[in-house]
Amino acid sequence: MSEDTVSIDSARADADDHGHVAVAVTTLDAELIEGPSLATPDVAEYALWLGDDALVLAQQLGAWISRAPELEEDVALGNVALDLIGHARSLLHYAGTATNRTEDDLAYWRTEPDFRSLHIVEQPNGDFAHTIARQFVVSHYVFELYSRLRASADQTLAAIAAKAVKEVDYHRDHATQWMLRLAQGTDESRRRMITALSDLWPYVDEIFRDEPLIDRLEGIAVRPSSLRPAFDAAIAPVFAEAEVELPNGFVASGGGRIGKHSEHLAFLLAEMQVLTRAHPGASW
Amino acid sequence: MTTPGDSASEIWPLWEVFVRSNRGLSHVHVGSLHAPDETLAVRNARDLYTRRGEGVSVWVVPAAAITTSDPDAKGAFFESSAGKNYRHASYYSKSEGVKHL
Numbered sequence: 309m310s311e312d313t314v315s316i317d318s319a320r321a322d323a324d325d326h327g328h329v330a331v332a333v334t335t336l337d338a339e340l341i342e343g344p345s346l347a348t349p350d351v352a353e354y355a356l357w358l359g360d361d362a363l364v365l366a367q368q369l370g371a372w373i374s375r376a377p378e379l380e381e382d383v384a385l386g387n388v389a390l391d392l393i394g395h396a397r398s399l400l401h402y403a404g405t406a407t408n409r410t411e412d413d414l415a416y417w418r419t420e421p422d423f424r425s426l427h428i429v430e431q432p433n434g435d436f437a438h439t440i441a442r443q444f445v446v447s448h449y450v451f452e453l454y455s456r457l458r459a460s461a462d463q464t465l466a467a468i469a470a471k472a473v474k475e476v477d478y479h480r481d482h483a484t485q486w487m488l489r490l491a492q493g494t495d496e497s498r499r500r501m502i503t504a505l506s507d508l509w510p511y512v513d514e515i516f517r518d519e520p521l522i523d524r525l526e527g528i529a530v531r532p533s534s535l536r537p538a539f540d541a542a543i544a545p546v547f548a549e550a551e552v553e554l555p556n557g558f559v560a561s562g563g564g565r566i567g568k569h570s571e572h573l574a575f576l577l578a579e580m581q582v583l584t585r586a587h588p589g590a591s592w
Numbered sequence: 593m594t595t596p597g598d599s600a601s602e603i604w605p606l607w608e609v610f611v612r613s614n615r616g617l618s619h620v621h622v623g624s625l626h627a628p629d630e631t632l633a634v635r636n637a638r639d640l641y642t643r644r645g646e647g648v649s650v651w652v653v654p655a656a657a658i659t660t661s662d663p664d665a666k667g668a669f670f671e672s673s674a675g676k677n678y679r680h681a682s683y684y685s686k687s688e689g690v691k692h693l
Contacts, residue, residue, distance in 0.1 A: 378604060380625050380636040387639050478638075485632060 352406035359399030360425035366392035491550035509555035514562030
């Protein structure tokens with residue numbers, strides 16, 4: 309790809325309001341700017357946790373575009389991905405205020421040991437059932453998390469959570485609807501759904517582990533372990549309706565919050581970052 | 593005339609989507625989509641047709657449940673009003689403040 313193809317074409321960008329996407333500019337909503345604008349190093353680290361989860365998952369879901377079982381589902385997964393990109397932008401923008409870095413610096417110029425995302429979000433898309441199982445777990449967890457983060461003493465985090473929680477509520481519903489249909493559809497769809505859940509379940513434990521960072525952010529962060537009962541209570545009726553047993557296998561070692569990742573993340577980041585690294589500073 | 597989704601090879605039936613853009617206005621047909629059932633049809637409609645703030649309410653109707661006029665009978669159905677302007681209320685003056693006539 310030549311430099312020309314990624315240069316700014318202002319005439320085209322201004323041509324209509326439908327296709328114009330100003331990805332180069334970070335504009336947080338007014339309510340996100342009014343609070344304390346600079347994150348402390350600990351708050352920034354916590355914002356990285358949540359922002360990286362959203363960013364990695366969004367990148368994963370983007371890979372479904374043109375590959376989903378139906379055109380309508382292409383759009384549905386794309387919409388979820390776009391919501392997550394929005395959450396990632398707000399969170400990474402805020403995280404970057406601690407070290408004077410932009411959201412793009414954080415998204416495109418860190419390598420995998422610097423990423424703080426959970427192992428579950430870097431698990432491969434697999435078949436549609438695996439993606440739905442991953443969405444089901446993550447969106448139920450994030451919904452419980454953002455619901456509580458709305459009351460954070462950090463006003464910026466609280467504002468981001470308040471805005472995002474409504475979208476995550478829909479993601480949760482989308483995944484639940486599909487889990488029920490796959491589990492209760494054909495023999496083949498049920499087999500795949502059960503396989504996907506048992507493949508993903510080892511990575512559920514890591515989500516609810518408390519790291520030392522959480523002790524330093526009392527009243528600001530939500531303690532992951534405190535979310536487990538609400539998570540379990542929310543998913544139980546879905547498993548019951550789907551007539552699927554809760555998976556009960558081994559527990560993966562995790563370590564995503566301290567930058568220890570599986571081999572999957574590096575490939576995902578390579579694809580996500582290649583263009584920016586080939587053309588530093590390019591915008592389009 | 594066959595409806596997409598009716599044959600066994602097409603699993604997901606067709607739905608027609610109606611969106612109300614504002615309180616007080618009617619639901620307007622915006623397009624169609626495929627979905628396996630009514631619950632997912634509403635969700636697909638939300639994803640396909642309301643993502644840029646177009647709506648406050650969505651209806652989905654199975655396309656098979658809609659009875660249409662026969663395109664071949666256009667003449668018999670619609671042509672008789674043409675050329676008979678006494679059928680139109682165009683000679684009345686409109687009252688002030690009536691916006692949607």
